[in-house]
Amino acid sequence: MEQFLIFISGGQEFALEIKNISKIIEYIEPQRIPEASSFVQGVIPYNNSVLPVISLSARLYGTSESAIKDKNVIIAIWKEKEIGFVVEDIKGIITIEDTDIEMSNKDFRISKDYIMGYIKKNDEIIxxxxxxKIFTLDQEVELLEINEQIN
Structure with missing residues (x-):
């Protein structure tokens, strides 16, 4: 059995393993970073430090969730550092049996490396x-450089 945080980004339900989640906070308007990629919303103050904030919708779909009023920020552990992911809504935490998870099929043409698998829940697919694996190598380098500059 595994636990997942279920959330909405770009109108789609997604899940992250709970072991990678540090905290969920209300959205704070980030301070923009010059010349950063479009999915990097900026940085926010967090725990006596500065936290990079990523628009998950912009990263995955190339769109923004700016029209959504009550956004949340998922503070997650990525590359042994904390990073914030802006999402539209938090659905909750669920415990899933391994048999309810369908692993990503490498032969399926629209599958991406960052898709670990799918949860089938009633008539929904999460x-x-x-x-x-959410970021490309170039994106990882950019985020790690941002993290170095701000901390």
């Missing part, structure tokens, strides 16, 4: 994201 996409499980692999937090360590």
């Amino acid at each position: 996409v499980i994201l692999d937090i360590n």
Whole structure:
């Protein structure tokens, strides 16, 4: 059995393993970073430090969730550092049996590396994201450089 945090981004339900989640906070308007990628919303103050904030919708779909009023920030552990993911809504935490998870099929043409698998819940399909594969190598380098500059 595994626990997942279920949330909405881009109108789609996603899941992250709970072991990668540090905290969920209300959305704070980030301070923009010059010349950052479009999915990097900026940085916010967090725990006597500064936290990079990523628009998950912009990263995955190239769109923004700016029209959503009550956004949340998922504070997650990525590359042994904390990073914030802006999402539209938090659905909750669920415990799933391994048999309820369908692993990503490499032969399926629209599958991406960052999709770890799928949870079938009633008539819905929830996409499980692999937090360590959400970004391309160039994006990882950019985020790690931002993290170095601000901390």
